[in-house]
Amino acid sequence: MRIVSGTHRGRKINIPKTLTIRPTTDMSKESLMNILSFKYDFFSIKALDLFSGSGNISYEFYSRGCKKVSAVEKNRKCWKFIKKKSAELKFVIKVYNQDVFYYLNKTSLTFDVIFADPPYSFKIHQYEDLVSLIFRKRIINEGGCLIIEHSDKISLKDQKNYFENRKYGGCSLSFFYL
Numbered sequence: 001m002r003i004v005s006g007t008h009r010g011r012k013i014n015i016p017k018t019l020t021i022r023p024t025t026d027m028s029k030e031s032l033m034n035i036l037s038f039k040y041d042f043f044s045i046k047a048l049d050l051f052s053g054s055g056n057i058s059y060e061f062y063s064r065g066c067k068k069v070s071a072v073e074k075n076r077k078c079w080k081f082i083k084k085k086s087a088e089l090k091f092v093i094k095v096y097n098q099d100v101f102y103y104l105n106k107t108s109l110t111f112d113v114i115f116a117d118p119p120y121s122f123k124i125h126q127y128e129d130l131v132s133l134i135f136r137k138r139i140i141n142e143g144g145c146l147i148i149e150h151s152d153k154i155s156l157k158d159q160k161n162y163f164e165n166r167k168y169g170g171c172s173l174s175f176f177y178l
Helices: 026-039 056-063 076-089 100-106 124-136
Strands: 046-050 068-072 093-096 111-116 140-151 162-168 171-177
Touching: 026 056, 026 140, 026 162, 026 171, 046 056, 046 100, 056 068, 056 076, 056 093, 076 093, 100 124, 124 140
Parallel strands: 046 068, 046 111, 068 093, 111 140
Antiparallel strands: 140 171, 162 171
C-alpha cells in the first residue's frame, strides 16, 4: 500500500500480516481522491474515515492537506497500527478505538467528507442503518459527501441522498451528498 499524492506521495505503508484487513486499492483511492479534489479544497475540510483498517484513507487525506482527520476502528490491533503509523508520518490524526455505530451515535462532531469501508460481510440493512444514521444525526455538513466502499454485488442506489456509483474491479464506491 502507498500514499498516492500530497506531501508523502509514493510513501509505502507496510501492513503487518497480523492485520486481517482489505485496504482500499491504490486505483480506487486515487480515483476517489481525484473526484473529491474537484469538489473540495482538502486544506479546508474535515474528514472522517470509518472502519479505518490500516488508516489508508486517513493518511491520504492528511497527505493531501486535510488537517482535521478522524479515524474510527474497533479492532485494537488496527487502532494501534494507525496511531503508530500516524506518529511515524507526523500526521495529526484523531484515532478512536470504537465500534462505528457507537461512535456515530455518541459524537457531536461534524465532517465535510466521510468515507466508510465496512466489512464486505455487511448486510444491506447495515448499509441502510449507516447511511440513515449519518444523515439523520447531521454528522455530515451541508454540501458534504459520504462515500461507501462496498462489493460490486451490492447496490445502494435506493438509499436517501444517493448520487452515483463508481466501479473499480470488484469494488464499488457509492456517493451520497447533503
